[in-house]
Amino acid sequence: MEGVMALMRPMPVSPKQGVTSPRTSVRRSTPCISTDFSKRNGCLIRAQQLDSTEASTTVPPPVSDSKDNALQLKEWEVGKLQEKVAASQGITIRRRPPTGPPQHYVGPFEFRIQSEGNTPRNILEEIIWHKDVELAQWKERKPLVSLKKALDVAPPTRDFIGALRAAQQRTGLPGLIAEVKKASPSRGVLREDFNPVEIAKAYEKGGAACLSVLTDEKFFQGSYENLAAIRDAGIKCPLLCKEFIVEAWQLFYARTKGADAVLLIASVLTDLDIKYMTKICKILGLAALVEVHTEREMDRVLGIEGIQLVGINNRDLETFTVDISNTRNLLDARRTKIIREKGIIVVGESGLFTPADIAYVQDAGVEAVLVGESLIKQPDPAEGIAKLFGKDISI
Numbered sequence: 001m002e003g004v005m006a007l008m009r010p011m012p013v014s015p016k017q018g019v020t021s022p023r024t025s026v027r028r029s030t031p032c033i034s035t036d037f038s039k040r041n042g043c044l045i046r047a048q049q050l051d052s053t054e055a056s057t058t059v060p061p062p063v064s065d066s067k068d069n070a071l072q073l074k075e076w077e078v079g080k081l082q083e084k085v086a087a088s089q090g091i092t093i094r095r096r097p098p099t100g101p102p103q104h105y106v107g108p109f110e111f112r113i114q115s116e117g118n119t120p121r122n123i124l125e126e127i128i129w130h131k132d133v134e135l136a137q138w139k140e141r142k143p144l145v146s147l148k149k150a151l152d153v154a155p156p157t158r159d160f161i162g163a164l165r166a167a168q169q170r171t172g173l174p175g176l177i178a179e180v181k182k183a184s185p186s187r188g189v190l191r192e193d194f195n196p197v198e199i200a201k202a203y204e205k206g207g208a209a210c211l212s213v214l215t216d217e218k219f220f221q222g223s224y225e226n227l228a229a230i231r232d233a234g235i236k237c238p239l240l241c242k243e244f245i246v247e248a249w250q251l252f253y254a255r256t257k258g259a260d261a262v263l264l265i266a267s268v269l270t271d272l273d274i275k276y277m278t279k280i281c282k283i284l285g286l287a288a289l290v291e292v293h294t295e296r297e298m299d300r301v302l303g304i305e306g307i308q309l310v311g312i313n314n315r316d317l318e319t320f321t322v323d324i325s326n327t328r329n330l331l332d333a334r335r336t337k338i339i340r341e342k343g344i345i346v347v348g349e350s351g352l353f354t355p356a357d358i359a360y361v362q363d364a365g366v367e368a369v370l371v372g373e374s375l376i377k378q379p380d381p382a383e384g385i386a387k388l389f390g391k392d393i394s395i
């Protein structure tokens, strides 16, 4: 029998500190076939023999009379139901590894579960799985109650959508969301001498309506410090927190760091997630940019009440291929009619490098554009904006 030894505990200690959520324990115990409990540091630890053939996503956690296991079983069932709902909406990205995170930390030990199901299928899934682990740590450090207190002293929100509309009316060109982006998994480091505040100032000077600030550290070398520093530097452009949002906690956190808008990615979030999160955004005064890449995602999002801002990503986040004709394909006559009726602003995202690219997506119907690479690579990002639009849009 092929198998690996695994050490787990129902209430695990996270990589850096403290106790993680019971949900984490569900997935850690899912693949068990035999258990051997022992007590250590006040926590239950189980040595488990994992048979890779048993590590299927359809195997529930072992049933026992203990309260812990009953709760785990319930949570496992809820997780399965959520997966079914997501699948019925065409969402293939799994929120977390089916049999637990790839790295398990138990006291001084660290081991890797050898199960095929624990290998992410693509880069977006890898990012999402990592975000899940990251979030468990952040939430321990800053529980929601403490964020709510921080909201009282957060700087007020500015009108993100209003700024895009005003810029478009002023220039007759799509309003620009210029992205403060040091690196990406597909392109590597885009700019070595990366000073986020200086770049943000240059973007504002060059006529950007709004700014997008990457906050993901591991894959984009961004940070919330960058977001807060740009906000604190007195930049007037409203700020989009460019993050992989999977939990409402992140909306509150973004707001405490000075965000005026957040990104919600439809290939990761179910309709219910999007509805729930846009409601919270409204309460917090945040604009929500809901990002789609496929026709199906576009139709899902157009069917949700209250969406004001839809981004069409020309980059497939699963393969990283970029094709700006995606914007045109998704904006057919039927969808354009719905968009007009609902007063939605469409943002063309990614892969825009020349005035011809801007004209192409404007012609397809976008009223705003989100641009990173082509601006960040310019020695002077303000001049980069003029080059991208074929004219000075700062006046």
Ligand SMILES: O=P(O)(O)OC[C@@H](O)[C@@H](O)c1c[nH]c2ccccc12
Pocket: 179, 181, 242, 243, 291, 313, 349, 350, 351, 352, 370, 371, 372, 373, 374
């Ligand atoms: O650098 P580009 O090709 O101009 O792309 C900018 C922006 O659209 C891209 O960074 C982006 C769009 N959606 C995302 C979601 C997550 C991270 C990044 C993104």
